[in-house]
Amino acid sequence: MREVLHLQVGQCGNQIGLKFWETISAEHGILPSGHFDEENESPEKLDRIDVYWNEVSGARYVPRAVIVDLEPGVIDVIKGSKFGPAYRPDNFVHGQNGAGNNWATGHYTEGAELADKVMETVRKEFEACDSPQASNSAILLVEVQVPDLELYF
Numbered sequence: 268m269r270e271v272l273h274l275q276v277g278q279c280g281n282q283i284g285l286k287f288w289e290t291i292s293a294e295h296g297i298l299p300s301g302h303f304d305e306e307n308e309s310p311e312k313l314d315r316i317d318v319y320w321n322e323v324s325g326a327r328y329v330p331r332a333v334i335v336d337l338e339p340g341v342i343d344v345i346k347g348s349k350f351g352p353a354y355r356p357d358n359f360v361h362g363q364n365g366a367g368n369n370w371a372t373g374h375y376t377e378g379a380e381l382a383d384k385v386m387e388t389v390r391k392e393f394e395a396c397d398s399p400q401a402s403n404s405a406i407l408l409v410e411v412q413v414p415d416l417e418l419y420f
Contacts (some may be wrong), residue, residue: 269400271318272392273332281334281341287331290349291319301327301353319396321355329355331396333388337362337377358392361383 275284292299295316296308303313303326320328330353336342342361345351360379393399 269318269398270331270396271400272389272396273319273330274331274335274389276335278336278341281336281345284332285345285348285350288332288353292350292353295319297353298327299349299353301329303328314404318400329353331392333358333385334393335360335381335385337373337381338364358388381390387395 273284273287275287292387294312296304296312297320298304298314301323303316305306316322316328319331321331332354334342334345334354342359345354346359360381362381364377384410
């Protein structure tokens with residue numbers, strides 16, 4: 268099975284990403300709890316479920332997603348949404364202060380401090396895949412410079 272990792276970064280990327288997961292969950296019959304809607308959906312929708320979701324205990328499906336922001340506000344909105352409980356809690360990566368619409372602050376200080384944690388979270392998700400195919404990204408503008416690390420998406 269080919270697997271896709273979804274990376275959503277920043278306020279815009281996270282808002283688009285949340286809508287993406289709501290839409291694709293509806294298409295595949297996944298309820299906000301992460302369970303398959305057996306009463307109203309055809310079991311054939313589970314044929315390719317492993318492309319975007321990891322199956323965990325209790326026949327629950329968790330989005331294969333890494334959610335990143337410089338401040339916790341947007342992350343809290345996602346956690347508080349109806350699909351918030353479906354995400355893996357350790358795949359939320361955020362800072363405390365944000366960049367305050369200052370690109371240099373986001374690039375050189377706040378963002379630089381999160382780069383290692385983001386790359387570690389992405390690496391763990393890719394290593395958990397049997398056959399990673401691609402990554403989807405919902406990113407407005409991101410530039411991460413990490414020396415001596417090569418990731419090909």
